[in-house]
Amino acid sequence: MEANKGKGDQGMQNPSGQVDRPVSFHFLESMLPKAVKRRVHALKRLQVQCANIEAKFYEEVHELERKYAALYQPLFDKRRDIVTGTVEPTDEECEWHSDRDEEEELAEEVKEKAAIEDAKKEEATPEEDPKGIPEFWLTIFKSVDMLSDMLQEHDEPILKHLKDIQVKFSEPGEPMSFTLEFHFEPNGYFNNAVLTKVYKMKSEPDPSDPFSFEGPEIIDCEGCQIDWHKGKDVTVKTIKKKQKHKGRGTVRTVTKQVPNDSFFNFFNPVKAPPDGEMDEDSEFTLATDFEIGHFFRERIVPRAVLYFTGEALEDDESVSFSLRRMHFETRPYKMLKPQVGYLQTDFCWLWFFSPSLFLQFEEEELEEGEEEEQDEEGDDDDDEGDFDPKA
């Protein structure tokens, strides 16, 4: 599990802290006359039936989403074609009246004049009219905190080749899931045209706790193999390490490949074990991953241009965000351990954090080429014949 030590290090206490179910309602129930308690149990049985009906409701909502996904798709295809420069929109398609007030309009006129000047320059220098909308998706990644937290400098040139992000829903009859597809143009980094991340969902009450059912929840996710060109894999780095033997005092240098922070680790998520047992850090990492997958599906993909211009960010930051976020959900889901989220209110700035999702090695690391002295024994993974003081 060492490779998955994503750590929420902003002072979060017990991020996966399950709240013990208090017994107060048992107490209340035990206070009731027996005949009344009996009737309350009858109501509880009815409530379980309600939960089962609710599960069917959510399945139908999922179907409805599939139906509407097909209606949105032509618009999203058009978006992709404009972004990549495959299609140039007509003048009519570009008509847009901003909602600025008159004062701003006035300032605009000044700017317009400057723009005319610029336009003249543009005509002179054709580089000023780039293809499509350059760095469309990269700009979004940089603007949205939840994504920029994952983004590393070495990811940026790769994400310039991102053409489109699509959401695909599972077919009727299949287990409920959605897939994020990241479409890339040919690039110098990997061979894949599409990178995928599948989020598996469940829409049925847990028989042992049917009342906690609140709609479909993400239960697992699966990434994909990235076929990196040689030496281009940004998810690993080579480190050199000096190890001083405590007993003998000798120093040796070892080279090894270790995981490296990168957005592309998104395609190699922590695996939820089938038995449900998981350490705290992994659980937290997975919960964050689910939240990000959900955010792509619900916000980024359906309204990408608004994240590009920043309009959606301003909405997200507005006073009404917390409730809007509470209410925009059409497809409820629960997190494995739902501790992350972006909420903001007038009263309390409550930016839950999206910690760096990935590796934080506790041992000292040296980038290739760097050097430093170490007093400690090398890590235990090196199974060499060295003297072990604990032995």
Place this chain on the structure above:
Amino acid sequence: MEANKGKGDQGMQNPSGQVDRPVSFHFLESMLPKAVKRRVHALKRLQVQCANIEAKFYEEVHELERKYAALYQPLFDKRRDIVTGTVEPTDEECEWHSDRDEEEELAEEVKEKAAIEDAKKEEATPEEDPKGIPEFWLTIFKSVDMLSDMLQEHDEPILKHLKDIQVKFSEPGEPMSFTLEFHFEPNGYFNNAVLTKVYKMKSEPDPSDPFSFEGPEIIDCEGCQIDWHKGKDVTVKTIKKKQKHKGRGTVRTVTKQVPNDSFFNFFNPVKAPPDGEMDEDSEFTLATDFEIGHFFRERIVPRAVLYFTGEALEDDESVSFSLRRMHFETRPYKMLKPQVGYLQTDFCWLWFFSPSLFLQFEEEELEEGEEEEQDEEGDDDDDEGDFDPKA
């Protein structure tokens, strides 16, 4: 508007504070080369089309809810019959295995023995087996903060007669709305068998701000006339007031009926003016009312027994509540001014408040029968010929 001076007095600043839309995205857009800006505008036009499709989606979700409401109804009817004692559930219908661990089971056995003793007593004293589940809805009102905040002592004997709360959805083709129906058994307080509160909704993007569309929103509500028996109206009280004339020093006593705190003011909500102009307090009061209506519809009515036993409250208080609340919504809506809500997290206890919704007279009041000296001029509403020092 005097009758609706609901005041959020917990130190909330500017509850209706609209966030000024910053111009940064205009700035970002103005930085783009003209040809790119043009393409961004094309994407925005596509985004408006998406919002219009989304509105249709939500209409279909509403239809789906109507369909499922009919599936839940037989279960809710059964619930009502058991609560009121009209129907006694069979032994099979009452079978319930709690999820207690073995230790608790053991303790339970001891209790069971005591219960058998009790049962014997019950048989001897038939009062111990009351009809149905007494005070079912009143218990819920008392347990849920959002409701208990509205509840006054004088409301309690009335709410003991509450038999059922139902949610009715608007028919297809009608403007979107839902109605809360409070069904009462015959009682000594009013003649109505049903008190209603209609919440009107809107599911279409605002043409002047299409990107803010997040699904149906409650836009207005309407109460009902309560046909109180003489002297039983708890929403008014008679006060006696002593007024000392500042100039002449004479004292007189006036009697008047003023609004009184009561849950039943819920059926006489603030009216949203058609022009949308509203003072801050009224806006806040209305937003709280919308939140309560939504809570009845989404939580209380669908899972009443869990609020009766307290299980739902424990869920609501658990760590996972904030996200669960964020995600349980199948029918997104926006508040007029969405500043109220119940959110809770591991990091920050953030109980937005449900303030007393109703009147908080700033002038001094005396319940009928009480007396007190007042040095100040009587309130300005009394349009009598007294000397006005400000004149």
